[in-house]
Amino acid sequence: MLSSPGGNPHHPSTVAELGEFGLIRELTSRLDTTPSVHLGPGDDAAVVAAPDRRVVATTDILLEGRHFRRDWSTAYDVGRKAAAQNLADVAAMGAVPTALLLGLVVPAELPVNWPTELMDGIRDEARVAAAAVVGGDVTRGDVITVAITALGDLRDKAAVTRSGARAGDVVAVTGWLGWSAAGHAVLSRGFRSPRAFVEAHRRPEPPYHAGPAAAGLGATAMTDVSDGLIADLGHIAVASRVRIDVRSRQLDVPLQMSDIGQAVGVDPLQWVLTGGEDHAIVATFPRDRKLPARWRVIGEVLPPTGTPQVTVDGAPWDRAGGWDHFGPDQD
Amino acid sequence: MLSSPGGNPHHPSTVAELGEFGLIRELTSRLDTTPSVHLGPGDDAAVVAAPDRRVVATTDILLEGRHFRRDWSTAYDVGRKAAAQNLADVAAMGAVPTALLLGLVVPAELPVNWPTELMDGIRDEARVAAAAVVGGDVTRGDVITVAITALGDLRDKAAVTRSGARAGDVVAVTGWLGWSAAGHAVLSRGFRSPRAFVEAHRRPEPPYHAGPAAAGLGATAMTDVSDGLIADLGHIAVASRVRIDVRSRQLDVPLQMSDIGQAVGVDPLQWVLTGGEDHAIVATFPRDRKLPARWRVIGEVLPPTGTPQVTVDGAPWDRAGGWDHFGPDQD
Incomplete structure (x- = not known):
């Protein structure tokens, strides 16, 4: 398993050199799992436990320049933050986060360690919430774009929406x-x-x-x-x-x-x-x-x-x- | 409800003129629901039925120029196609599609009817599969980007993966x-x-x-x-x-x-x-x-x-x- 592609002359240093399938392999190799994950990345879709018989789901899409800056934040921190904002949305419904999916756009000339460190950050933030990354999609484009979907389980409690506050609370x-x-x-x-x-x-x-x-x-x-x-x-x-x-x-x-x-x-x-x-x-x-x-x-x-x-x-x-x-x- | 913004001088004609919240209102106003949707767009997250106690989930990210061309396909068709490829992934696991989430990047100068017609296409394709759009996120950027996540329910059957084929089948x-x-x-x-x-x-x-x-x-x-x-x-x-x-x-x-x-x-x-x-x-x-x-x-x-x-x-x-x-x- 590759941990520091940039430092090893035998490994490709840009996304274009590694190729789409190579990058996907590289990203998925960094992931771990939890008991909620029935089926992780690599098939047409993932399968995640939803013991409550309802699933909480939310998505956010982040762009370089608009939502993060590569000179202010490391790829790892962008990953932590992108995961955190979706996991927090799940928690704010009263649910326990279970899984994340990642849609990623990366420029061809981007060094491979940027997406891999992003993935490390997403994985580690998911871990904090006891969730796991279960699937994703990668494509090439000019602007780094990180689309994250988070899922969660309500554990037999009612979802807490924004609409239930009453005078006196x-x-x-x-x-x-x-x-x-x-x-x-x-x-x-x-x-x-x-x-x-x-x-x-x-x-x-x-x-x-x-x-x-x-x-x-x-x-x-x-x-x-x-x-x-x-x-x-x-x-x-x-x-x-x-x-x-x-x-x-x-x-x-x-x-x-x-x-x-x-x-x-x-x-x-x-x-x-x-x-x-x-x-x-x-x-x-x-x-x-x-x-x-x-x-x-x-x-x-x-x-x-x-x-x-x-x-x-x-x-x-x-x-x-x-x-x-x-x-x-x-x- | 706005059905043809370009044709009405009282309605804004670009994404920038309408603004983020206006666009979100415009997009969500076009959606419908199904009995699987416990809570649709507008809160921190959606809540979707998962009667099987497992949820199938998959995501794809599509870029203008790479995955679709505005001169070959209408926004409506791009929406149908983007939804279809995710819904098909859910079906190919043996699951019944239940819900879609949309992450959308739109340029400021894009006419409003492009994202609204895209949304119509996504909604209509979801309908074909008896699913509904339950949430999303919209942001401005230079390249139209459509990130879709699809969810589905296995209805008490085992997921059909890619790994179970046996000689003689x-x-x-x-x-x-x-x-x-x-x-x-x-x-x-x-x-x-x-x-x-x-x-x-x-x-x-x-x-x-x-x-x-x-x-x-x-x-x-x-x-x-x-x-x-x-x-x-x-x-x-x-x-x-x-x-x-x-x-x-x-x-x-x-x-x-x-x-x-x-x-x-x-x-x-x-x-x-x-x-x-x-x-x-x-x-x-x-x-x-x-x-x-x-x-x-x-x-x-x-x-x-x-x-x-x-x-x-x-x-x-x-x-x-x-x-x-x-x-x-x-x-």
């Missing part, structure tokens, strides 16, 4: 908020530290286990934070026909994030409230529910009062106001 | 062979008729029902013909460690296909043996099995004898020989 979050955005601010100003935030931008750590756990705790609505807390709570508010108020003092703004904010002239609350890509999980729960320690109550669900449907401390969050004189900071 | 096929290749030959020479073959190239008609039916009839190995009969039988031969011999006189070469061959100087058997994209289904069965009328026995499974693993009338099929002086004819 509390809003709670688990995972990281604003870390990726703070890391992006650091990187976009040419810095490489503080490392924890740069790492958070390169490789999110969604709390996969928290999704199914929240379903078990009776979450009434749930989503992962991929567009930013206010935007994603907005999706819940619209789908549930409610208003949601976030209390800013209940949000966690780490001291080091405040320091970065000070250094670059951005209110760190802006990152926490509008930064996506950390894939925290936010959910609404009946008020009487005792939540585990890692959930933080950050607001409440109110009857609808027109727009805005999400407020911060009772007022609209004015993204353009105050600190944000660098303008939109997210891709 | 018969090889049988159902669906169309060589029609798409003959249509491609017609189109590539600037003609638009005979229409039946041109249509077959633009819009394949895989026999979806035949896959699960073959599983019920005890098929030992199965695949859909997407790379050409010899190539796809080669996949079965390799996976099953057998040799497969095809008898050319048992293949159906329609008179009109012979006429086209005559006109363009190609042995029509070449299309039947090496043309992909019709997505016929080919399977191996125990010799004593009575097959329904639409299955045609075309060869037999023999003990392995080294390469070639697939022969025609006992001899290697020499693709370059005889009639094929136009060289490789397929994309």
Whole structure:
């Protein structure tokens, strides 16, 4: 098995030299399996366990230049991130991720180690969620394109949609908020530290286990934070026909994030409230529910009062106001 | 609901004018549902019935210029074809297709009716197989890219892989062979008729029902013909460690296909043996099995004898020989 094609003169160094079937062999040789995988790559289709008799499925398509940059992120990190955002969508339905499928477009002149390291990253992120890569398709094209589909199992619980929040519910979050955005601010100003935030931008750590756990705790609505807390709570508010108020003092703004904010002239609350890509999980729960320690109550669900449907401390969050004189900071 | 955006001055005419959310609304408004769809588009993920407790899953990624041409095929036909090739993969496992997911890259300046007509085509092909589109993702990029994932249900039967063929089995096929290749030959020479073959190239008609039916009839190995009969039988031969011999006189070469061959100087058997994209289904069965009328026995499974693993009338099929002086004819 080939682990470092670029370093070995006997191995081809570009996708074109290796060829389509060679690349597929190379990619599938890196995969592992789980008990959920009845049939992995290599046939017309894969077969994956769906013990619940329902399967949760979601897909995302990512382009170089638009969703990732090869000079900011390694192929491995792109793989981790691409897998993470799909696995987080599955978890945010209350499901346990089981499998990933990968559609990949690679330029002919791309060094082979780029797709193989991407595959390593996808495989390793799948492992974190106890899932496995079960199939895929590779073709040549000018722009690196990564299309991932994730599947999951609901384990006999109802799917938690965005539409079940009720006035009186509390809003709670688990995972990281604003870390990726703070890391992006650091990187976009040419810095490489503080490392924890740069790492958070390169490789999110969604709390996969928290999704199914929240379903078990009776979450009434749930989503992962991929567009930013206010935007994603907005999706819940619209789908549930409610208003949601976030209390800013209940949000966690780490001291080091405040320091970065000070250094670059951005209110760190802006990152926490509008930064996506950390894939925290936010959910609404009946008020009487005792939540585990890692959930933080950050607001409440109110009857609808027109727009805005999400407020911060009772007022609209004015993204353009105050600190944000660098303008939109997210891709 | 918008049915013909280009013709209405009040509606935006390009993807950029409509915007991402507008396009997603436009695409999802065209979809329908089936009893298998517990939750369709609009949440973090879809939820699809998997009554068998296993789900069959496959994915393909198609690029403009490489897999389709806008001047040869309408958006609607590209959608039909992209859906068909994934649905056929599910059927070729012996499963009943249930759902499709779509990842779509569209250029900003693309007229909106291109992606909406693509969606219509995907939806209509899904309907033929009694499946539905349940989710997707849309992003902007320079090259139209269509990534489709298909799911299916095995209905309590074992999946039919490529690896179960045994010496003594018969090889049988159902669906169309060589029609798409003959249509491609017609189109590539600037003609638009005979229409039946041109249509077959633009819009394949895989026999979806035949896959699960073959599983019920005890098929030992199965695949859909997407790379050409010899190539796809080669996949079965390799996976099953057998040799497969095809008898050319048992293949159906329609008179009109012979006429086209005559006109363009190609042995029509070449299309039947090496043309992909019709997505016929080919399977191996125990010799004593009575097959329904639409299955045609075309060869037999023999003990392995080294390469070639697939022969025609006992001899290697020499693709370059005889009639094929136009060289490789397929994309």
